[in-house]
Amino acid sequence: MKLWRFNGGLPALAEHKNESIHLAIETAPLPKQLIYPLSQHIGAAATASVNVGDRVLGGQKIAQANGVISAPVHTASSGTVVSIAEHPIPHPSGLPAPCIIIETDELDEHLAPSPIEDFRQSPISELINIVREAGIVGLGGAAFPTATKLDVQNKSSNIQTLILNGAECEPYISCDDRLLRERAEKVIEGIDILLYILGAQQAILAIEDNSPETFKAIQKATAEYANPLISTVKIPTIYPTGGEKQLIKTLTGKEVPAGHIPADIGIVSLNVGTVYAIQQAIVEGLPLTTRIITITGDGVKKPHNLEAKIGTPIKDLIDCCNGYTSVAERLIMGGPMMGFALPTDEIPIVKASNCILAASSQEVATEKDPMPCIRCGQCASACPASLLPQQLYWLSRSDQFQKAEKLNLFDCIECGCCDIVCPSHIPLVQHFRYAKSAIKSQRLEKQSSDKARDRFEAREARLAQEKAERAERSRKKKEALKNKEKPTLATPKAPLPSDNVEN
Amino acid sequence: MQFTTSNAPFIAPENSVQKMMLWVLIALLPGIITMIWQFGYGVLFNICIAVSTALLAEAAILYLRGKPVLPAISDLSATITALLLALSLPTLAPWWIPFVGAAIAIIIAKHLYGGLGYNPFNPAMIAFAILMVSFPKAMTVWTLPQTLQQAGFDFSSVLSIVADQLPAKEFIDAVTAATPLDELKTQLNLGKTITEIQQADIFGQYAGKGWEWVSCAYLLGGLWLMYKKVISWHIPVGLLGVLFVIALLFYLLEPGHAPSPLFHLLSGGAILGAFFIATDPVTAATTIKGRLIYASLIGLLTYIIRTWGGYPDGIAFAVIIVNMAVPTIDYYTQPRVYGHH
Numbered sequence: 001m002k003l004w005r006f007n008g009g010l011p012a013l014a015e016h017k018n019e020s021i022h023l024a025i026e027t028a029p030l031p032k033q034l035i036y037p038l039s040q041h042i043g044a045a046a047t048a049s050v051n052v053g054d055r056v057l058g059g060q061k062i063a064q065a066n067g068v069i070s071a072p073v074h075t076a077s078s079g080t081v082v083s084i085a086e087h088p089i090p091h092p093s094g095l096p097a098p099c100i101i102i103e104t105d106e107l108d109e110h111l112a113p114s115p116i117e118d119f120r121q122s123p124i125s126e127l128i129n130i131v132r133e134a135g136i137v138g139l140g141g142a143a144f145p146t147a148t149k150l151d152v153q154n155k156s157s158n159i160q161t162l163i164l165n166g167a168e169c170e171p172y173i174s175c176d177d178r179l180l181r182e183r184a185e186k187v188i189e190g191i192d193i194l195l196y197i198l199g200a201q202q203a204i205l206a207i208e209d210n211s212p213e214t215f216k217a218i219q220k221a222t223a224e225y226a227n228p229l230i231s232t233v234k235i236p237t238i239y240p241t242g243g244e245k246q247l248i249k250t251l252t253g254k255e256v257p258a259g260h261i262p263a264d265i266g267i268v269s270l271n272v273g274t275v276y277a278i279q280q281a282i283v284e285g286l287p288l289t290t291r292i293i294t295i296t297g298d299g300v301k302k303p304h305n306l307e308a309k310i311g312t313p314i315k316d317l318i319d320c321c322n323g324y325t326s327v328a329e330r331l332i333m334g335g336p337m338m339g340f341a342l343p344t345d346e347i348p349i350v351k352a353s354n355c356i357l358a359a360s361s362q363e364v365a366t367e368k369d370p371m372p373c374i375r376c377g378q379c380a381s382a383c384p385a386s387l388l389p390q391q392l393y394w395l396s397r398s399d400q401f402q403k404a405e406k407l408n409l410f411d412c413i414e415c416g417c418c419d420i421v422c423p424s425h426i427p428l429v430q431h432f433r434y435a436k437s438a439i440k441s442q443r444l445e446k447q448s449s450d451k452a453r454d455r456f457e458a459r460e461a462r463l464a465q466e467k468a469e470r471a472e473r474s475r476k477k478k479e480a481l482k483n484k485e486k487p488t489l490a491t492p493k494a495p496l497p498s499d500n501v502e503n
Numbered sequence: 504m505q506f507t508t509s510n511a512p513f514i515a516p517e518n519s520v521q522k523m524m525l526w527v528l529i530a531l532l533p534g535i536i537t538m539i540w541q542f543g544y545g546v547l548f549n550i551c552i553a554v555s556t557a558l559l560a561e562a563a564i565l566y567l568r569g570k571p572v573l574p575a576i577s578d579l580s581a582t583i584t585a586l587l588l589a590l591s592l593p594t595l596a597p598w599w600i601p602f603v604g605a606a607i608a609i610i611i612a613k614h615l616y617g618g619l620g621y622n623p624f625n626p627a628m629i630a631f632a633i634l635m636v637s638f639p640k641a642m643t644v645w646t647l648p649q650t651l652q653q654a655g656f657d658f659s660s661v662l663s664i665v666a667d668q669l670p671a672k673e674f675i676d677a678v679t680a681a682t683p684l685d686e687l688k689t690q691l692n693l694g695k696t697i698t699e700i701q702q703a704d705i706f707g708q709y710a711g712k713g714w715e716w717v718s719c720a721y722l723l724g725g726l727w728l729m730y731k732k733v734i735s736w737h738i739p740v741g742l743l744g745v746l747f748v749i750a751l752l753f754y755l756l757e758p759g760h761a762p763s764p765l766f767h768l769l770s771g772g773a774i775l776g777a778f779f780i781a782t783d784p785v786t787a788a789t790t791i792k793g794r795l796i797y798a799s800l801i802g803l804l805t806y807i808i809r810t811w812g813g814y815p816d817g818i819a820f821a822v823i824i825v826n827m828a829v830p831t832i833d834y835y836t837q838p839r840v841y842g843h844h
Binding site for chain 1: 504505506507508509510511512513514515516517518519520522523574578580618619620621735784785787789790791794833837838839840841842843
């Protein structure tokens with residue numbers, strides 16, 4: 001199959017997969033507490049549908065979706081709701097957010113699953129509804145509600161291609177690789193279900209060429225499943241080839257037009273972990289309550305690939321890995337390129353958590369000492385979006401946001417390639433994050449000031465109208481009074497000569 | 504357990520300014536050694552005076568600006584600037600030529616514009632141009648290449664010349680000569696043909712004796728820089744390509760009056776300029792297309808200045824002039840962003 005090349009990227013980025021890629025998936029033990037943030041996805045936060053003191057069972061829905069771009073939350077085990085309150089969540093801001101906290105009771109009782117016998121007998125809308133009700137979101141990290149992505153029936157474009165993203169391009173992470181290696185047939189079945197739902201003509205499962213064993217496992221499973229629409233492709237290991245836009249370019253040569261989604265060019269792309277979750281929801285009848293997560297880095301004694309209950313506090317997972325080593329310096333959720341550092345390990349893992357990296361100071365740059373930009377342009381050659389980071393940096397730093405927007409600041413995917421190649425060690429992505437959030441808050445401000453101005457103008461108009469109406473009323477009243485006082489004068493008579501002159 | 508936080512990406516950068524500058528420094532070594540071999544110790548004096556002046560000037564200015572001195576000195580950028588200037592200077596220039604030049608490069612061309620990363624013009628070339636315009640006589644005292652030198656031209660006599668203690672005029676005449684580019688221009692103006700001119704001793708197989716070797720050594724270093732990905736191919740290839748094509752065109756049109764394209768490439772500052780000077784990241788265009796345009800313009804202007812201008816070589820002026828156009832070039836050559844038309 002012909003492959004295309006996106007601009008730049010980091011072909012030589014150290015992969016650090018050897019720390020964990022050989023480790024088979026193990027099941028993490030049941031924690032004492034499960035902490036469920038109500039917002040684990042892009043879109044509106046879910047609304048709690050249980051109360052403090054309620055007993056809940058595994059698989060039970062404890063929070064409902066709020067609108068189309070939202071997702072429900074389910075418990076992973078039985079226990080009692082002990083609190084619905086603010087708790088630190090895994091978010092770059094480090095701020096706490098509403099969570100449902102469940103004290104588990106070790107009985108691990110579950111609701112009976114309701115599997116679908118043969119998905120081909122079910123209407124597509126029902127399957128999409130199962131995905132929605134199972135709380136499935138993009139497990140690659142973006143956490144977009146999957147059902148909304150699949151629900152392209154009422155959209156104008158036809159989906160031709162389904163892309164399955166098995167390109168785990170971030171260093172250290174190996175959860176998708178293990179999933180594909182150990183549960184290939186389930187992922188393939190999931191792909192089959194998705195082909196049915198989307199009516200696509202082909203499904204391409206993309207895997208990086210650095211994992212031949214996984215490729216073999218997948219090929220074997222594909223051959224056994226014998227669906228001619230599904231093909232597996234090895235793609236070159238170039239960070240960030242697992243980025244949705246970069247993967248689409250690599251596999252199809254097409255680019256997702258700015259301001260559009262892949263469905264607009266007939267493509268739906270899903271992470272393989274998400275596909276597995278869909279298979280589990282439809283074939284096994286299980287909502288999304290667990291996920292596979294890589295715990296790695298020099299900061300933990302024994303790295304692991306764990307199948308853990310969503311909501312498990314990170315410290316419990318670290319205990320599974322025999323605890324921290326003495327060199328643990330940073331606790332990072334996600335990969336070292338696009339993840340974020342956590343202030344504490346009391347924070348739970350959420351649906352999108354694919355990796356916990358306990359990094360030593362050898363593994364992460366703890367302090368950067370930026371020098372002036374020398375305009376070498378290495379950042380531009382590395383940028384997978386073909387932006388000019390050196391220009392955006394000047395503009396962001398001097399708060400020239402309009403110009404930065406004109407240079408397509410919002411097309412930056414924050415992959416961090418520019419930071420890595422910058423010889424002056426400038427934290428470019430951080431500057432871009434700053435500029436983006438400043439522009440967004442300016443927009444919000446403008447919106448609210450526009451609204452305030454509209455309201456003010458409407459009020460002025462209303463007052464003016466009321467005044468005019470009042471004046472009109474009093475004029476009529478006066479007229480009426482006049483007419484009453486001099487009824488004889490009201491009789492028509494010949495106009496005065498002066499009237500004629502005026503007219 | 505509590506942790507300190509910081510922002511992604513967490514992986515340490517691969518590269519550093521120091522490293523880049525160090526590669527450039529190493530890549531210059533073959534050229535420097537060949538220069539000394541061909542043109543004698545004068546090169547070494549130029550380098551020592553220029554580099555020490557540049558470092559002192561850099562330290563003094565940073566101190567005055569209240570900025571940390573050590574990190575900026577150790578980034579090697581001032582050293583590279585001074586080296587490039589020193590290598591462009593005539594080999595028997597009096598001591599104050601590299602001294603004044605390096606001071607101009609660092610104080611005026613670099614720091615008065617804001618220091619590293621902020622200067623619009625190539626500091627070494629600004630210094631060279633100012634020296635060329637201000638001290639035209641001192642800027643032409645090149646030694647004869649090694650193969651033509653006569654006995655008695657040793658370390659101490661070079662030292663005395665550099666110290667501005669000029670020995671007998673006869674001695675100076677015996678060991679110095681105009682550069683091949685200079686000589687060619689003078690003789691062409693006298694109405695001689697290329698073949699006649701190239702009979703002279705200072706001309707070798709393709710260009711000037713000695714100069715051919717120096718250019719080849721710079722080429723070697725430059726190719727290595729390209730291999731190490733410190734510079735991309737766009738600027739050297741664009742500059743030399745355009746220079747070659749134009750030279751070829753005129754060579755074919757009037758073979759008697761235009762020197763061969765190889766003569767142009769291997770003479771003066773063409774190779775040094777293409778690989779080491781025009782590639783200065785701060786003052787060059789940054790986009791791919793922009794770099795090609797920038798380099799082509801320098802190649803074109805170099806040919807124009809060499810052929811019809813008032814100076815024998817054109818690299819310095821061409822670089823400075825095109826530096827001015829860089830913001831405009833960059834503005835109009837922005838790459839197409841993913842998903843845009």
